[in-house]
Amino acid sequence: MNSPASIPLHSGKQPIQQGNLLEFPKNPIDCMRRLHAECGDLAVLEDNGQRIAFVFSPELNRQVLTDSNTYHSQFFALRGGRRSAQRRVTSGLLSMNGSEHRENRRIMMDVFTRRILPEYHNTICDLSHSLMEDWELGQQRDLNVEMVHFMLRMTSALLFGIDDAEYSVELGSKIDRWVRQNHEVGIGALVSAPEFTDSYGTLLSMADDLEASIKEMFAKHRDGATKGQRSDVLSLMFQAQGSEQQLSDEKLLGHATLTFAAAHLTTAHTFSWTLFLLAQHPEVMQRLAEEIAQATTGETPTFQELQSLPYLDWVIKESMRVLPASSYSQRVTSTAATLGSLNLPQATPVIFSQFITHHRPDIFEDANEFRPERWETASPSAYEYLPFGAGPRMCIGAPLAMMELRTALAVILKKFHFQVNPGTTVNGQVISTMLGPTSTVEATLLPTTELPSTVPVYGSIHDLIDLPSAAKPDAIRRAA
Ligand code: HEM
Known part of the structure; x- marks a missing residue:
């Protein structure tokens, strides 16, 4: 938390706004859009001497993201006491800085790049088929619920080698609830609001419970893992532990928890948004269906076939651009720093935003529209397009996430298309930095011989992106 500065906060023109810091956690996107419009690429929201700084341009993204000595990661505002379970389960890459981060990241990168990707192909295909096992044509499904559940199973299988569906949902949901509680209590830490910190006790007991569950999962897993027959990420971490003696049990516990937390909802939300966008853009769905039909044979695409689906890659990239x-x-200054025209005191939170950067019209034409074709020519820099972050803390799971998305989408779309139900409400909201649907995304299962049509929907989705005019609520009013 940041107290009134002994150093002058700014020099030259002031991009500082007095306001209520709670405006940011209540609706991060609206708050950032307003600050960007009113203050420009660099903004500071100040409330009784507490401040949050925001950067909105690729160049400022670059400055903040490349200088990891000055801009520390502080994903979890509340780490708990030194010997607490909260401290241990938050001890993963997202909380580490400096040499500790570099060393642990090296070990994790090694784990993530070792012969993993081709081996995961079969697991992803199997789980995609099992997702559709009880799907029938004409049925209504909530795309959001389906994808969150699907990714609980997938993430548990790929990261922890868990193939028991019930157990994976139980453990994964526990991690998700704990992440959400961190976010709620963490807002209190950011803005010093007592109403948030009341739930700190709940967070600590959730961490105790979560730690016990992760330890139990480790115990169940260990026997199989040491036989070297398994290729889930945890098995590889156990092996790294054995060979390098550098990963203590405590570190492993934090890495396992935070890797799951980083992997699950990010990928689930990307799936939900992509299926929703495809259903509302039939011409995109048509081109994609043609590509998948031409490039793949059989019910399940092979690993090789999946390497030649360029349009699918554009669809995923575009979905992650428009709804990242x-x-x-967030970063926090480890020392007093100069950023653009500002002098930031030590411990100032600094926010960078994929959503704002990806929606800049000077980088992407018709930036609020979903147009996969733009990727035929678009070649943004690493700081203009950064769905997986950029620089020394860039997502280590990006290749795995892309493989999950590419493979599962190809398997699913070979069997079903989706028609969003007319008049359904689609709300998107940021919870714990993640933008996902917070309402049902009701859709009907279509055969692949049919294309969906664009239908009017209600909800805050219209504040986030420009859907085709037939999707706008006035289309419902006009028809009435
Ligand atoms: C579509 C899915 C995903 C998205 C959008 C995503 C996004 C991100 C972003 C933006 C960061 C950087 C955060 C920052 O700079 O503060 C990050 C970091 C990270 N991600 Fe992902 N991620 C995804 C999937 C995954 C998966 C599947 C895994 C693991 C299996 C994973 C593990 C991690 C880890 C461990 C970090 C921390 C890296 C570090 O601090 O060095 N992510 N992710």
Whole structure:
């Protein structure tokens, strides 16, 4: 938390606004859009001497993201006491800085790049088929619920080697609830609001419970893992522990928890948004269906076939541009720093935003529209398009996430198309930095011989992106 500065906060023109810091956590996207419009690429929201700084341009993104010595990661505002379970379960990459981060990241990168990707192909295909096992043509499904559940199973399988559906949902949901509680209590830490910090006790007991569950899962897993027959990420971490003696049990516990937390909802939200966008853009769905039909044979695409689906890649990239599951991230200054025209005191939170950067019209034409074709020519820099972050803390799971998305979408779309139900409400909201649907996304299962049509929908989705005019609520009013 940041107290009134002994150093002058700014020099030259002031992009500082007095306001209520709670405006940011209540609706991060609206708050950032307003600050960007009113203050420009660099903004500071100040409330009784407490401040949050915001950067909105690729160049400022670059400055903040490349200088990891000055801009520390502080994903979890509340780490708990030194010997607490909260401290241990938050001890993963997202909370580390400096040499500790570099060393642990090296070990994790090694784990993530070792012969994993081709081996995961079969697991992803199997789970995609099992997702559709009880789907029938004409049925109504909530795309959001389906994808969150699907990714609980997938993430538990790929990261922890868990193939028991019930157990994976139980453990994964526990991690998700704990992440959400961190976010709620963390807002209190950011803005010093007592109403948020009341739930700190609940957070600590959730961490105790979560730690016990992760330890139990480790115990169940260990026997199988040491036989070297398994290729889930945890098995590889156990092996790294054995060979390098550098990963203590405590570190492993934090890495396992935070990797799951980083992997699950980000990927689930990306799936939900992509299926929703495809259903509302039939011409995109048609081109994609043609590509999948031409490039793949059989019910299940092979690993090789999946390497030649360029349009599918554009669809995923565009979905992650226009509705990035990671909508913003936070750093905190480890020392007094100069950023653009500002002098920031030590411990100032600094926010950068994928959502704002990806919606800049000077980088992407018709930036609020979903247009996969733009990727035929678009070649943004790493700081203009950053769904997985950029620089020394860029997502280590990006290749795995892309493989999950590419593979599962191809398998699913070979069997079903989706028609969003007319008049359904689609709300998007940022919770714990992640932009996901917070309402049902009701859809009907279509055969692949049919294309969906664009239908009017209600909800805050219209504040986030420009859907085709047939999707706007006035289409419902006109028809009435
Ligand atoms: C579509 C899915 C995903 C998205 C959008 C996403 C996004 C991100 C972003 C933006 C960051 C950087 C955050 C920052 O700079 O503060 C990040 C970091 C990270 N992600 Fe992902 N991620 C995804 C999937 C995954 C998966 C599947 C895994 C693991 C299996 C994973 C593990 C991590 C880890 C461990 C970090 C921390 C890296 C570090 O601090 O060095 N992510 N992710």
